[in-house]
Amino acid sequence: MPERLRLVLEELGPTFVKLGQLLSTRPDLLPPDYITELSKLQDAAPPVPIDAITEAIQSEFGLGPAGVFAEFDEKPVASASIGQAHGALLADGTSVIVKVRRPDAVQKVHEDLEILQNLADRADRYWERARTYNIHGLVQEFSQTLRAELDYLQEGRNAERFAENFAGRTEVSIPRIFWETTTSRILTLERVSGIRITDVNALDSAGIDRAELARTGALLMLRMIFEDGFFHADPHPGNLFVQQDGSITLIDFGMVGDIDAELQNRFIDFLIAFTRRQPDGLADALLDLSVTAGTGDRDRLRERLVSFVGDYSGKALSEIGFAHLAAQLFGIVREQHLQLPREVALIFKVLIMIEGIGVQLDPDFDLLGVLTPYARRLLKKRLSPAAMSERLLRASADTGALMMEMPARLRRILEQVDRSGIEVHLRAAELEPLVARTERIGNRVVAGLIAAALISGVGDLVAREKRWRSWEGALLSGGVTVISTLTGYLLWTSKRRRQ
Incomplete structure (x- = not known):
C-alpha cells in the first residue's frame, strides 16, 4: 500500500509529489513504512x-x-x-x-x-477521522508552503x-x-562549491576532522531552532557543502521553519522531559504542543509514556538513537490522535536528518549526547534573572492590555445579554454527578437531623418523666437500633447510586 501511494502521487504530477514530500516529514500522522516510501519521492x-x-x-x-x-x-x-x-x-x-x-x-x-x-x-463533512486529524488545516498549511516556494x-x-x-x-x-x-x-x-558533506573520502583527503564536523553541524541546526527561531527545514546532504577550513555552506532556502518564543519554550519543555525520561513531563509537553490536544486523554497518554520510558530504563540514550526513540514516540502520538504543529514536525525531521548525517561522518556520533547538555543550558538560560525579568515585563504588559480591554469586553457581553438573554444547555450525563453528590449530602443531613431529634427526645423524656426512667435502657437501645437501621439504609442507597 505505501508503494502504491507513492506511485499514484508520482502519476498525479508535481503538486502531489510535493504533497507526498510534505507528508514524509509528518511521522505524527503516518506510520514509518509510509514515511520511508514517501521519502523516495524526487522533485x-x-x-x-x-x-x-x-x-x-x-x-x-x-x-x-x-x-x-x-x-x-x-x-x-x-x-x-x-x-x-x-x-x-x-x-x-x-x-x-x-x-x-x-x-x-x-x-x-x-x-x-x-x-x-x-x-x-x-x-x-463526511469523515470523522478527517476532522480528528484536521485534514482541512493540513491542506491549508501545504498550500501556504507551496505558494511560498x-x-x-x-x-x-x-x-x-x-x-x-x-x-x-x-x-x-x-x-x-x-x-x-x-x-x-x-x-x-x-x-558555491565545496565537498558534499557525506563524501567521507573527499573529507578525509582534505584533512577535515569528521567527528568535529558532525558536532558542528548538529550545533548549527540546534542554534537555528532554539536560539534564532528560524531554521533550514531541508538539510539533506545535497544542501550542505563543506569548505577547506571545515566550515559549512548552506543552500536552497525554499523550505524553512519559523517558530515563536512560546513554541520554542514548549518544545524545550518537551526536550527536557525527553532527556530526563519523565512520563508526566512528556505527557504535559505533548498535549501543550499538540494542535488537537482537546481530544487527548492525558491519563491514557501518561500510561503509554510510562511504558515507553520503562522500555529503555537502564540503557544509555546514546545506545538507542534519537531516530528510534522518535519513531516510538510518534507511534504513541498517532495512537492518541494528537497532531503536532508543522514547525514541530519539521524540527523532528531536521534532528533525524542531522543524526543520520552525523553517523555517516562519525559512527560514534551521539545526537542525544549533544542535545542533552544543550537542553540544560537552555533551561538555565530561561531561568536566569534577565530572562525572568523579560517574562515578567511581558506578563505585565499583557495584564495591562487585558485590564484596558476589560471594560469594553464586559460592555459587549452585557449588551449581548440584554439583546438575547442567556441560555444554559446541560446534558443529563453532566448533571448526574451533581445530582448524586447533592443526594448524598442531603441524606447525611437528614440522617443527622433524625438522629439528633431522637437522642434529644429520649433524653428529655427520661429527664422529665420519672415513670419512664425504668425504661431508659430499652429506649436507648431502641434509638440506637433505629439510627443503625437508618445508617445502613443510607449506605445501601449510596452504594446503589455509585453502581
Whole structure:
C-alpha cells in the first residue's frame, strides 16, 4: 500500500509529489513504512526548453540572457517541478546560479491546490477521522508552503535572514543574493562549491576532522531552532557543502521553519522531559504542543509514556538513537490522535536528518549526547534573572492590555445579554454527578437531623418523666437500633447510586 501511494502521487504530477514530500516529514500522522516510501519521492521534472527560459528572462528584464548576464549556460544544472537552475556569470565575473520558474508552474499548482481543498472540505463533512486529524488545516498549511516556494523573492529573503543570523560566525556561510537580477520568477544567487558533506573520502583527503564536523553541524541546526527561531527545514546532504577550513555552506532556502518564543519554550519543555525520561513531563509537553490536544486523554497518554520510558530504563540514550526513540514516540502520538504543529514536525525531521548525517561522518556520533547538555543550558538560560525579568515585563504588559480591554469586553457581553438573554444547555450525563453528590449530602443531613431529634427526645423524656426512667435502657437501645437501621439504609442507597 505505501508503494502504491507513492506511485499514484508520482502519476498525479508535481503538486502531489510535493504533497507526498510534505507528508514524509509528518511521522505524527503516518506510520514509518509510509514515511520511508514517501521519502523516495524526487522533485524532478523534464528540462524546460531553452526558448521558454529565454522568454521568461526577457519578460522580467526586457533583455534576453545575453543582455543580462556576461555568460549563460543553456544546459540546466537541475530541473525540478517549480523551477530550473542554470549556471551564469555576472558582468564583474561573479559565478552565479540562476533559478527560473517553469512557465506553467503557477497555473498547475493553483489548479491542483483547488482540487485538494475541495477534497479536504468533503472529507471534513463526511469523515470523522478527517476532522480528528484536521485534514482541512493540513491542506491549508501545504498550500501556504507551496505558494511560498513559487515566489523566489521569498526564498531570497529567507537566505538573507540566515545570513544576518550568522553574521560574524566563521563555521557557516550563506550564498549572496543578487537582487538586481532577482524577481518573483527568477532568483540569482552566488554559486558555491565545496565537498558534499557525506563524501567521507573527499573529507578525509582534505584533512577535515569528521567527528568535529558532525558536532558542528548538529550545533548549527540546534542554534537555528532554539536560539534564532528560524531554521533550514531541508538539510539533506545535497544542501550542505563543506569548505577547506571545515566550515559549512548552506543552500536552497525554499523550505524553512519559523517558530515563536512560546513554541520554542514548549518544545524545550518537551526536550527536557525527553532527556530526563519523565512520563508526566512528556505527557504535559505533548498535549501543550499538540494542535488537537482537546481530544487527548492525558491519563491514557501518561500510561503509554510510562511504558515507553520503562522500555529503555537502564540503557544509555546514546545506545538507542534519537531516530528510534522518535519513531516510538510518534507511534504513541498517532495512537492518541494528537497532531503536532508543522514547525514541530519539521524540527523532528531536521534532528533525524542531522543524526543520520552525523553517523555517516562519525559512527560514534551521539545526537542525544549533544542535545542533552544543550537542553540544560537552555533551561538555565530561561531561568536566569534577565530572562525572568523579560517574562515578567511581558506578563505585565499583557495584564495591562487585558485590564484596558476589560471594560469594553464586559460592555459587549452585557449588551449581548440584554439583546438575547442567556441560555444554559446541560446534558443529563453532566448533571448526574451533581445530582448524586447533592443526594448524598442531603441524606447525611437528614440522617443527622433524625438522629439528633431522637437522642434529644429520649433524653428529655427520661429527664422529665420519672415513670419512664425504668425504661431508659430499652429506649436507648431502641434509638440506637433505629439510627443503625437508618445508617445502613443510607449506605445501601449510596452504594446503589455509585453502581
